[in-house]
Amino acid sequence: MFDIKSYEKADTVKQAIELLSANPDAKLIAGGTDVLIRLREGHEEFSSIIDIHHLEEIKGVEMQDNMDVRIGAGMCFTDVIESEIIDQTIPIVAEASGTVGGPQVRNVATIGGNLCNGAISADSVASLCVLDATLEIEGIDGAREVPVTEFYLGPGKIVLTHTEILKSIYIKAENYMGFGTHYYKYAMRNAMDIATIGCAAAIKVDEGKVETLKLAFTVAAPKPTRATTAEQFSVGLDATSENIEKIAKKALEDLNPRDSWRASKDFRLHIIETLAKRVITAAIIDAGVQL
Amino acid sequence: MITKEIEFTVNGQLITLDVDIRKSLLDVLREEGLTSIKQGCGVGECGACTALIDDIPMDTCMYLAVWADGKDIRTSEGESRDGQVSKVQQAYIDAGAVQCGYCTPGFIMTSTAFVEKYKGQKVDRDLIRKEHSGNLCRCTGYETIVCAVESCLKD
Ligand SMILES: Cc1cc2nc3c(=O)[nH]c(=O)nc-3n(C[C@H](O)[C@H](O)[C@H](O)COP(=O)(O)OP(=O)(O)OC[C@H]3O[C@@H](n4cnc5c(N)ncnc54)[C@H](O)[C@@H]3O)c2cc1C
Numbered sequence: 001m002f003d004i005k006s007y008e009k010a011d012t013v014k015q016a017i018e019l020l021s022a023n024p025d026a027k028l029i030a031g032g033t034d035v036l037i038r039l040r041e042g043h044e045e046f047s048s049i050i051d052i053h054h055l056e057e058i059k060g061v062e063m064q065d066n067m068d069v070r071i072g073a074g075m076c077f078t079d080v081i082e083s084e085i086i087d088q089t090i091p092i093v094a095e096a097s098g099t100v101g102g103p104q105v106r107n108v109a110t111i112g113g114n115l116c117n118g119a120i121s122a123d124s125v126a127s128l129c130v131l132d133a134t135l136e137i138e139g140i141d142g143a144r145e146v147p148v149t150e151f152y153l154g155p156g157k158i159v160l161t162h163t164e165i166l167k168s169i170y171i172k173a174e175n176y177m178g179f180g181t182h183y184y185k186y187a188m189r190n191a192m193d194i195a196t197i198g199c200a201a202a203i204k205v206d207e208g209k210v211e212t213l214k215l216a217f218t219v220a221a222p223k224p225t226r227a228t229t230a231e232q233f234s235v236g237l238d239a240t241s242e243n244i245e246k247i248a249k250k251a252l253e254d255l256n257p258r259d260s261w262r263a264s265k266d267f268r269l270h271i272i273e274t275l276a277k278r279v280i281t282a283a284i285i286d287a288g289v290q291l
Numbered sequence: 292m293i294t295k296e297i298e299f300t301v302n303g304q305l306i307t308l309d310v311d312i313r314k315s316l317l318d319v320l321r322e323e324g325l326t327s328i329k330q331g332c333g334v335g336e337c338g339a340c341t342a343l344i345d346d347i348p349m350d351t352c353m354y355l356a357v358w359a360d361g362k363d364i365r366t367s368e369g370e371s372r373d374g375q376v377s378k379v380q381q382a383y384i385d386a387g388a389v390q391c392g393y394c395t396p397g398f399i400m401t402s403t404a405f406v407e408k409y410k411g412q413k414v415d416r417d418l419i420r421k422e423h424s425g426n427l428c429r430c431t432g433y434e435t436i437v438c439a440v441e442s443c444l445k446d
């Protein structure tokens with residue numbers, strides 16, 4: 001039994017917003033894989049819930065006329081992984097989704113819930129950061145769009161205000177077309193474990209030279225972080241193993257991992273550099289370039 | 292107490308309930324006598340509470356009972372018919388994949404969905420392991436379980 005004190009089911013986004021607005025203590029529940037665990041652990045701040053589990057409006061994956069891709073925030077990871085549109089346009093999102101929990105978790109946990117719980121280890125985030133995804137948000141004061149790279153404020157903290165709901169994730173055609181991508185989750189176990197460090201890269205190579213590199217890390221700083229110093233440094237460099245080593249070293253300048261029981265700061269720094277090398281290399285190969 | 296009327300089928304039988312909204316599907320299924328649903332961890336780690344919801348394996352310990360409204364639910368009890376165990380259940384017995392048995396009904400449901408999905412396709416042991424990574428077993432060491440699943444895919 002969960003200690004739920006009030007329960008309302010929302011059938012539309014509008015209704016969810018109105019219910020949130022009417023109750024300052026209420027929290028949304030989508031897949032429940034965070035909320036129900038918190039309730040199980042006795043966290044009272046989740047005892048008033050607004051149920052958006054069945055909300056059709058925030059499900060679905062679509063390719064728009066201009067080739068931008070929309071992912072409904074309410075899509076569970078299994079549906080993301082099995083989406084043909086995602087496979088053909090932004091496979092890195094499916095790749096990252098496949099590293100979440102185990103099958104039963106992926107069958108119910110949503111990509112929107114993964115972003116909104118604010119966990120710095122959230123597995124979908126790094127991939128969305130290198131795709132420069134835009135988040136479509138709506139609240140009582142209207143709708144707005146926020147780049148995923150500006151969505152996080154700190155551990156467990158995101159920009160959503162109380163009445164706001166994340167509706168969709170948009171990825172622009174210009175941000176995936178022509179890019180090679182890769183995501184790697186470093187964890188202590190191969191399944192059912194949270195990331196020690198997560199790393200995603202998207203790269204465009206033109207005539208053997210790096211045209212654009214986007215490199216993002218999770219758990220490497222108080223919030224998901226793009227390694228902008230490394231990104232800028234990489235522009236125009238020959239896509240060679242030697243240069244990848246240099247770019248990976250640069251990435252350390254942008255990051256500040258913590259010490260925790262899971263891994264020490266030194267170990268995390270070592271993983272960051274190793275992953276940066278590995279992930280950039282895989283992304284270059286994915287872009288069809290021989291190293 | 293807040294309640295909500297829900298209707299769902301379990302192992303082919305229609306059930307209508309005025310359910311306490313605080314309950315997990317695990318609570319409700321066990322109260323209905325379906326004690327093959329086990330609570331191991333209660334937090335989505337072990338899979339002992341796995342049931343198929345519209346043929347998809349779910350941890351019922353972190354699934355609100357109210358979400359079951361309109362769903363088709365299968366548990367290990369329903370896989371045996373007329374005193375005859377299912378093919379997957381028989382394969383577990385034949386492979387020696389059952390020791391204390393606590394994890395078994397959950398594993399059986401994950402395997403049942405897996406076999407239904409991948410029947411006739413080429414499947415390697417890694418995929419079997421990956422798709423069963425949401426179920427834990429403290430006894431068998433998993434090898435016999437993988438063998439049981441493999442044998443179900445053969446013919
Ligand atoms: C056993 C287990 C293993 C896990 N493994 C991983 C893992 O490997 N990697 C990983 O990243 N995570 C993991 N998780 C955490 C969790 O499953 C994910 O973060 C998941 O994506 C959360 O989604 P949900 O729909 O279940 O969220 P919920 O629990 O429904 O919600 C999470 C939070 O987001 C808010 N929220 C949900 N949807 C919206 C929305 N549309 N708009 C605004 N706010 C919203 C809720 O109010 C709540 O605060 C694991 C969890 C469990 C139980």
Ligand code: FES
Binds near residue numbers: 335338340341350353
């Ligand atoms: S009891 Fe549900 S996953 Fe362990």
Ligand code: FES
Binds near residue numbers: 388389
């Ligand atoms: S047989 Fe004992 S836990 Fe699996």
